[in-house]
Amino acid sequence: MKPARILLAALGVVVAGAVAFSAYALLTVGDGRETGAPQPAAAGAPANLTDPVARGEYLARAADCIACHTVPGGQAFAGGVAFKTPFGTLYSTNITADKATGIGDWSDEDFVRALHAGVRKDGKPLYPAFPYTSYTALSRDDILAIKAYLFSLPPAHAPARANALGFPYNQRWALSFWNVLFLKKARFEPVEGKSAAWNRGAYLATALGHCEECHTPRNALFAVKRSQALSGEVLQGWKAYNITADKTYGIGGWTDRQLADYLSTGHAAGRGTASGPMGEVVQNSLQYLTPEDIGALVAYLRAVEPRQGAAGSELNEQPPLALASTADAPGAEELARGGLGQHLFQGACAGCHLWNGQGRQSAEAALLGTQAVNDPAAYNLTQVILHGTTLQTAHGQTSMPSFGRAYTDTEVAALGNFVLTHFGGKQAGLTAEEVAKRRAQ
Amino acid sequence: MNTRPDLLPGEGPDNPSRRQALKTGGLVVAFLWLGGGAKVLGRAGQPGRIEAGDPAFAPNAYIRVGAGGAVHLVMPSIEMGQGAYTGQATLLAEEMDLGLDQIVVEHAPANRRLYANPLVGEQATGGSTTIRYCWTTLRQAGAAARSLLVAAAAARWKVEPAQCTVTRGVIRHEASGRSAGYGEVAAAAARLPVPERVVEKDPGAFALIGKPLRRVDTAGKVDGSLPFGIDIRVPGMKVATVRACPTIGGKLLAVDDARARQVPGFVAIVKIDNAVAAIGEHFWAAKQALAALDIRWDHGPHASFSTEQLFKELADASRNGTPILAREVGNVDGVKGKAVEATYELPLLAHTTMEPLNTVVHVRPDGCEIWTGTQVPARAVDVAAKVTGLKPETIVVHNQYMGGGFGRRLFEDSIEQAVAFARQVDYPLKVVWTREEDLAQDRYRPAYHDRIAATLDAEGRPVAWRDRITSASVLAKFAPGAMGKNGLDSDAVEGAAELPYEVPNLKVEWVRHDLPEGLHPGWWRGVGPAHNVFVVEGFVDELAHAAGKDPVAYRRDLLQKNPRALGVLDLAASKAGWGAGTLPPRVGRGVALATPFGSYLCVIVEVEVSPQGGIALRRAVAAVDCGVVVNPNTVEAQIQGGLIFGWTAALYNGITIRNGAVEQSNFNDYRMMRINETPPIEVHIVDSKEVPGGIGETGTVMAFPSLINALFAATGVRLRKYPIDRSALVQGADALKAVVTEAFDEAATAVAKGAA
Amino acid sequence: MLILNINGERKSVDVPDDMPLLWVLRDVIGLTGTKFGCGIAQCGACTVHLDGLAVRSCVLPVSAVGDKAITTIEGVGASEVGRKVQQAWLAIEVVQCGYCQSGQIMSATALLAGTPAPSDAQIDAAMSGNICRCGTYVRIREAIKQAATGRKLVPQTIPNEAAAASSGTDAPGQAFLSVRQEDAA
């Protein structure tokens, strides 16, 4: 499941805001209706896709609609995915063309307005778990292509599940204030002086792919901090890494090839494997992009201003303990030191990951040089140990089983600490108590 | 025949004196009922089906001597790792004066009449009975064969048989210097009448029995040449893997195989009522295809069932259900003294044999061949006949070596399912379950809710003892006719009804509470005793504590009239150094004593518990009196392996159910002990002339109480459930705030391994 | 069509790229000594060597093997270390059901090939990925030490063949190794 965007805390704050401001807001938001601007060159599906439905399918994938609107094993786009937040649970809606329960009777205008302004057919605001703050930059043509694709699929009768939000978060009207503050309704504008590839990459990354929704830190009102764009953020216990061009904390040290591989296959030699939510993005979305579009994304990401980010993961590519190990055994000194984490690694982990972190049966199991083993807070490491991960692409499937059920919080913490120290050269700080918290996330 | 009368078959299962004489639990009683009274002793038996050529000499169902001298021994019990083939072959070879290296062992064909276990009246291996029954039958069979072969040689030489000796299958007449191999006289021996009476060897003359001889089945297991059931390949064979409805009692509604058809190597799908199998050219194709099927299930009536609900129901049944009396001694009512009581809960358990379940089946219009590893070959024929409608005599079971049984292969469900799939195709079909399917569709050891109480006299001795056990009944499912007349499942109370200790007033009852239809209870290594001895020995430890006595001294006091039990207690205590020296903090020793399957055991375990509740086993000492030992090597191995099997369950295992489906899927969440968790395990065997007791399951029985008693000694926390809740062993909340990097049993491992 | 180098022999196989080596060995080539226990790299039953390193063949796509030398339990006895390990396994009578033992022996051989005199800690590091449901771990540890040192460290299982010379059997000294398998076509 894709992580819920925890924007809802903002609601509580905003509800407590000034009534005058509220009135002002209600008057100014309007209904978001607007007519289209010309389709920019950076927008659209690849030119060789001529069939309108195929174009819509490509764009829907690039926008990763399916992730949030499909329950595992359920009919595509029928909604019902639960987004658990500290404020309650939201459910995604049915966006198939079913007239009774989906969007079958939405007009083009209704659909465009939803993506551009975060407003549903009846005029009520949508929760920003739906990333309209990014989709607002989409071209009208692209939105309608996506609609044409959705309407080409079999409709699913799937009534919306009622959200389970407590007061005041269940007050939809309050979202209007948030939108006044944080929704910049504007279409994508190409930047002059940047290459066509960069502009295409920018459109893919910002409007369609909505990378910022996960990778950019948020302020107290849970709006993205543009000044720290893409420098990393933690959502529901998973860390969306710093993907700025910073060499130490971001992806500045990655080669173009590594970036392209990672985006298109979920794995880059020496850089690790996408897991959790990012694994799903690759699986549902990025693996379908053309090599040109992947190249455009790489061009865009390369040029993102380097930022250190908060509590960054400093990549240590020479961790002494891993380097002192062979494939089959840790160095003698480390081995003699023992420890619970090492003990657990011997049993359940070493067979795939190897003591020197090189992976064995599958390159995907290589740990050396990955963000996961360099994040001192061990966010994704903990999640992967607890829940496992699966990555299914055209290149096959790789997966790691979950260990959360049979291993105690103490064991998960010890294992996490061992991995951080051994493969990332990091001071390890996980406690059983912290793992218990993350388990509950 | 000098067969012990209480082991004679043929009296019928309902003969109460016979059942009494066996003094054994549900599994054995079940088979008694199933098999009726088969006459199986050598003299009565005919040779079983011979695949290639006729042996020159086949005096009974177990022995075939070829004209060239090759001796083939047909093994009535099956080999699943417990060493049965070696034990059986040793008994035959001993009486025939052969070396173990001189014989070829064979899997027995399915044939109740010839190969039924006379202790249980069925062709079945389980309940730790193999050596117990073979001790007589196979030595008789071997001695009879030897006497015929010697008689034939003596007749040829015109000398007295008594003047002939046999060494390694060569008959000699010293005075005349003549000699002949068994093969040379086999044909002549075959013409002689089988003697009415044979005398088994005097134990003093044993050349093989009691020696740690090398197993007969291991050479092919270290070079990959020996096939297990899963390795069988038959020409034209395809491979299938199965998904049965994951929810209890659910059914298959519909399957769409459109995506599966894209899988390279995909052949077909076949369906039965509650399951679908994908068939491929190889397992990988089958597995990929199975994953690509879009399956719709009718989740059935138990789709909201959970283990929480099960334990609630068990607790409720324990208070409000109808108890069935298992045993009553004296009168427990009105006994005055200090009252102690406790409630124990035990989880559902899976077997997870290392070799996943598999069956190769070829159904033809005129017959059916089955290749599989099963603990119940004759029952495999029964189910195949039932499913195919073929006559049983047209069904051949080729039994195979098993990668573990532990009771799982006493159930023929996977064979029945494989036949049901295979009858839909015209080629041989190999059905292999994934590990996930193995965990989802096991015959689980039932869950138990036991309330136990005692009244202590002024010295702290129990003067009244009550035990009320509540559980589902394996026996009622497996062999309903074997239930006691009052509805008692003797397996459910085995190890609880008969205590090794002296207790003047005792009442043991059982309340039956069935699992939902479709969730099948099963036999699991250690059967009844593995459940009850945990509760009884945990509770005896509680009583010792309540009485302020040392756990070993307390037991010693209660065992004064049970010398064999006392013997193992004292032996284990002295070898473990019980009471000598002081242990470091959070290190403790636990003792457990029991007399399962006709053997006497005491196990002492030493553990260390980290501040965060991590458990390290430092050392284990077992003392075993199992009567005459056929092969000490096997005894040691079975105790070591049995303990690890039990500790694994105690530490980590427990099947849980949510929304009607089992939650565990593979070894990542159904965790196994590994070599780096294994302590040195010393096994001390008592020299004994008593009849052999069972051994294969005894280690498992002892594992649970010895470990929890040790954890109590180390931490003061009394655990009455497993898998052990390690969070209950945490040394205060602060320990969980600490960064966990502590050395795991570093010192302990060093000490223990030094001792090894 | 892939060409694999297995136990010193070249075998060509026509299988999907993502097919794990385990199933190529067992179901296509017919080398069934390598076992299936879990399919998720948790039990070690499927362990083989790739250029001498122990790998879990159940999760190794055959296309990733390339021209690396594959050694299975059927071929491990060709090396000095492998042979010693097998002998120690027999001498100490490690095996119970035997199903995990192919994998155990492959892991142990890889360990000893790289670390001729392993400590207990090194044995744990190399062998803890192999599960034995029968619980043969105590003897596995002993057997590895014996294979390493060549010294008898624990009481040895007495070989079955007695000292007496003449036997009068068809296949003296060998017969006990085999069970008739004419059923297993």
Ligand code: FES
């Ligand atoms: S089958 Fe490969 S590790 Fe278990």
Ligand code: FES
């Ligand atoms: S010997 Fe049976 S699983 Fe290891």
